[in-house]
Amino acid sequence: MAARAATMKQGIGTWTTLDIVVVAVVGVVFGLLNSPFGLIYQSFQAAFGPIGANIFGVFNISQCLAMFIVRKPGAAIVNMLINGLVQMLSGNPAGAITLGWGLTQGLGAEAIFWATRYRHFDWKVMFLAGAWANVFSNFWTYGVYGFGGQSVQILVAGTVVGFFTYGVMSGLVALAIGKALQTSGVLRSFASGERAT
Amino acid sequence: MNFATDAGYWPWAAIVLAITAIVLFALRRYTDAQEARG
Numbered sequence: 697m698a699a700r701a702a703t704m705k706q707g708i709g710t711w712t713t714l715d716i717v718v719v720a721v722v723g724v725v726f727g728l729l730n731s732p733f734g735l736i737y738q739s740f741q742a743a744f745g746p747i748g749a750n751i752f753g754v755f756n757i758s759q760c761l762a763m764f765i766v767r768k769p770g771a772a773i774v775n776m777l778i779n780g781l782v783q784m785l786s787g788n789p790a791g792a793i794t795l796g797w798g799l800t801q802g803l804g805a806e807a808i809f810w811a812t813r814y815r816h817f818d819w820k821v822m823f824l825a826g827a828w829a830n831v832f833s834n835f836w837t838y839g840v841y842g843f844g845g846q847s848v849q850i851l852v853a854g855t856v857v858g859f860f861t862y863g864v865m866s867g868l869v870a871l872a873i874g875k876a877l878q879t880s881g882v883l884r885s886f887a888s889g890e891r892a893t
Numbered sequence: 894m895n896f897a898t899d900a901g902y903w904p905w906a907a908i909v910l911a912i913t914a915i916v917l918f919a920l921r922r923y924t925d926a927q928e929a930r931g
Contacts, residue, residue: 807913807917808917808920810917811916811917811920811921811924812920812921812924813921813924813928815924815928816924816927824916824920828913828916831909831913832913834909835906835909838902838905839899839902842899843901843902844899844900844901844902844903844905845899845900845901845902846900846901847900847901848900848901848904848905848908850901851901851902851905852905852908855905855909
């Protein structure tokens, strides 16, 4: 019975009310945090262009942590759409640009979790999810900030820098927070509470 | 923002999309192989 319940919790379309609430709350909390972080981000991107825009890699903790907890298809995208909306409404200096980041960062992380069938959450997967969320967000960043006029080499260099900064500062940080929550036992009601990783 | 005349944007986008496809394909195969092994 317990095994069946665990299987059902892994399936598509089996979101519980608790899952929805947690995905939304994580999105709101990190959306509020990301707004002041946006000031630091703007300083870097204004000073160093495409590479500077990829240095401060804390913006993808939200969807990585939400997916780590609930482990349901769509969690990363839904979480980041909420996150982007909250960033815009809470005074992120980028304004409505955050909506585009929400969509692209959600898609990037979701793609990695989809590729691992939403069943593997070790450090490699979490690193890639945080990193790829930023790789995808550059589609939006390079467009809206006009970085697309620069050379391919500069744009690729920015993407490579972001791959590592976001992998560590978002993916691995989300993993550390998720592991701490697992250890504390508060995730017992979620899919993440039933697995070691 | 003027994507049509942006020098580096489209080549960069093509590179990123190609690498993304390769990474996702490899990750999927790696995951299936891991799970098949138990």
